Every structure is written in C-alpha cells, then in structure tokens.
Amino acid sequence: MITCIQWYNFDNKPMDLVKKFQELDIDDELVKPLYIVSIGNLEGKIKKAMEDDSESSSHESNLDYRKQSSEQIQKIMKDQTIMQNSLKMSHNL
Numbered sequence: 013m014i015t016c017i018q019w020y021n022f023d024n025k026p027m028d029l030v031k032k033f034q035e036l037d038i039d040d041e042l043v044k045p046l047y048i049v050s051i052g053n054l055e056g057k058i059k060k061a062m063e064d065d066s067e068s069s070s071h072e073s074n075l076d077y078r079k080q081s082s083e084q085i086q087k088i089m090k091d092q093t094i095m096q097n098s099l100k101m102s103h104n105l
Contacts, residue, residue, distance in 0.1 A: 054078055 029043040055078055062071040 051078060051082060 030040050033040040033043055055075065058071055058075045058078060062068075062075070065071065
C-alpha cells in the first residue's frame with residue numbers, strides 16, 4: 013500500500029518570531045539573531061607568524077589592528093546592551 017503525505021509547511025509563510033514573542037510578552041532575546049564574531053584564534057595566528065617571520069613589521073601592525081578592532085567591538089556591544097536595556101525599561105513603564 014502506498015501512502016501519500018501532504019506537506020502543508022511548504023505553503024506556510026515563515027513566522028516573524030521576534031514579533032510573535034513580543035506580542036506574547038515573551039523574552040524576544042531568545043529568537044533574535046546573534047552577531048557573533050570569533051577573533052580569539054586570530055591573535056594566536058598573528059603571534060605565530062611573528063615568531064616565524066620576526067623581520068616583518070606587518071605582523072605587529074596586524075596585531076595592533078586586531079586589538080583595536082576587538083576594543084571597538086566590545087564598546088559597540090556594551091553600548092547596544094545599554095540601549096536595549098533602556099528601551100526595555102521604557103517599554104515596561
């Protein structure tokens with residue numbers, strides 16, 4: 013016997029989960045996209061390249077640039093967290 017299965021999910025439009033969570037007063041942080049940048053291993057690779065090729069100064073400037081970028085990313089993340097928390101507090105009032 014052959015069974016035919018109908019897939020209704022192909023006809024359904026994707027749900028905006030962030031909006032749905034907000035409508036239900038559920039923490040929407042659970043479904044918001046994360047913008048994660050992993051640069052931890054990059055510092056080790058630059059330091060290894062510095063050891064292998066100690067005559068080149070470009071590795072030092074790359075390491076400085078990586079450190080500055082990391083500091084800027086951390087500042088942006090901190091500012092964004094502060095802004096989100098203040099928006100949540102004003103929304104709850």
